[in-house]
Amino acid sequence: MTTENFTFSITRIPFNEDYRPADGTRITTNFANLARGECRRENLRNTISMINNRFNDLAHWDNPSADRYAVELDIISVEMHI
Incomplete structure (x- = not known):
């Protein structure tokens, strides 16, 4: 068995009315979908x-x-x- 070196980072973003999903966020992510479009702030x-x-x-x-x-x-x- 071999192990590979890896690094990781953890980020935390508050889910509030100012939330904006990252550009790479999948469109199937429910919170991200709420935060897109003209009514994003109202949706949130x-x-x-x-x-x-x-x-x-x-x-x-x-x-x-x-x-x-x-x-x-x-x-x-x-x-x-990885």
Whole structure:
């Protein structure tokens, strides 16, 4: 068995209304599709709002007004060079 040397880099991009996918991002990536086109910012706001609403719905036991929590997401990418 042989092992090859490799290097890698990890990047983190916040998923918020300012998110812009990298040029090389596949068009089949759902978050990237939301962030393209004329309505990109509105799409992202709506998606983030939906995520927050669903999370708050799950946390109903201590969140009667369903607005206590906000979810922050990061998109993590790993690039490997073998």
